[in-house]
Amino acid sequence: MHARIVTSALAAVIVAAHAAAAELPPPGGVPDLAGPRALALSAGVGMAAGNDGILVNPATIGARRRYSVEAGGFVDRRGAERVAQLFGGSVVDSLSSPVAAGVSYLRAIDGDYTGNLVHLALAGPIAEKLYLGVAAKWLSLRANEKVSAATGDAGLFWQVGEWVSLGAVGYNLVPIANEAVAPMGVGAGLTLGNDRVFQITADWRADLDRAETTKNRYGVGAEVLLGGLVPLRAGWARDETIDTSWWSLGAGIVTRGGVALDVGYRQSLDATSARTIAASLKMYMFD
Numbered sequence: 271m272h273a274r275i276v277t278s279a280l281a282a283v284i285v286a287a288h289a290a291a292a293e294l295p296p297p298g299g300v301p302d303l304a305g306p307r308a309l310a311l312s313a314g315v316g317m318a319a320g321n322d323g324i325l326v327n328p329a330t331i332g333a334r335r336r337y338s339v340e341a342g343g344f345v346d347r348r349g350a351e352r353v354a355q356l357f358g359g360s361v362v363d364s365l366s367s368p369v370a371a372g373v374s375y376l377r378a379i380d381g382d383y384t385g386n387l388v389h390l391a392l393a394g395p396i397a398e399k400l401y402l403g404v405a406a407k408w409l410s411l412r413a414n415e416k417v418s419a420a421t422g423d424a425g426l427f428w429q430v431g432e433w434v435s436l437g438a439v440g441y442n443l444v445p446i447a448n449e450a451v452a453p454m455g456v457g458a459g460l461t462l463g464n465d466r467v468f469q470i471t472a473d474w475r476a477d478l479d480r481a482e483t484t485k486n487r488y489g490v491g492a493e494v495l496l497g498g499l500v501p502l503r504a505g506w507a508r509d510e511t512i513d514t515s516w517w518s519l520g521a522g523i524v525t526r527g528g529v530a531l532d533v534g535y536r537q538s539l540d541a542t543s544a545r546t547i548a549a550s551l552k553m554y555m556f557d
Contacts, residue, residue: 294541295514297353297382300409300451301441301477303344306548310520310534311491312505313473316437316459318429321360321552324374324391327439327459329403329427331362332370332393335557338362342532342550346381349543355380356387365557369394370403378411383451385411399429407442409451419446435461453479468494477511485510491518499524503534515539528554 305322308314314326321340323330339361346354356376364370372391378384386408393403405423425439437459442452455477463469473489491505503520518536530552538544 294348294544295512295538297346298512301453306520306532306534306550309536309548310503310505310518311471311493312489312507312516312518313459313471313491315439315457315473316435317461317471318435318465321362324360324372324389324405327425327427327437328391328405328423329393329401329425330437331372331391332364332401332403333427333429335364336554337365338552338554340550340552344548346546353381383411383413401427411451417448417451421446421452433463449479453477466495480511
């Protein structure tokens, strides 16, 4: 009798575990896009950024003087299925003038949507170490319905001191009547440390449109630069919009000749077959 009870209990646990494992978190879609650095850190709103900043907080591209050309891709999977696959490139120039300019083009070729995404970003100082950035976004996508619309983001970045920075951003501030593709949202971030040695960054973001009530996402990450050549990154995030938590890792290599490679990976803590990878190859110059 006891053996039968134990066997039945184990069977119930196995069935329940299998059912839970089968419940994959839904795709994050266009609002979930990030470059490999931001993906690995699970945060980035309050951190001086490279080309990643075009997608996360446009103000951050003005905080460092550089010229950077980047090519890369983003793949999001649920089990064996690709729910997003995008490839493209970006350019950021904060050397030629006090106002930094950036452009990003992404082509969605497979998954829940296909089409084109274009970002045009500008960022510049409005006070000592305080930067304002805006990004105009053009979306031409086909999913369940065709989406062809423009919207925009706006952000602030404040380098409080060498070891502290803050950021704030508003997403999709012009409604396009398609909350799944371009939900209005806000975010804020804090970074402690130095991007030449070690730093910890934390984010909060709120999605105002994709659910009946506001849904939040919290993320925290750490980055260390070994020998000035090898960045190592790790992070964690909780996303209420798609109801899952993520762990993330990333690494890269930075050559003294001005070439860098970055890779970021994340995986759901609730369903291990939900995973995302982003990678980029970059050529850059510093002032």
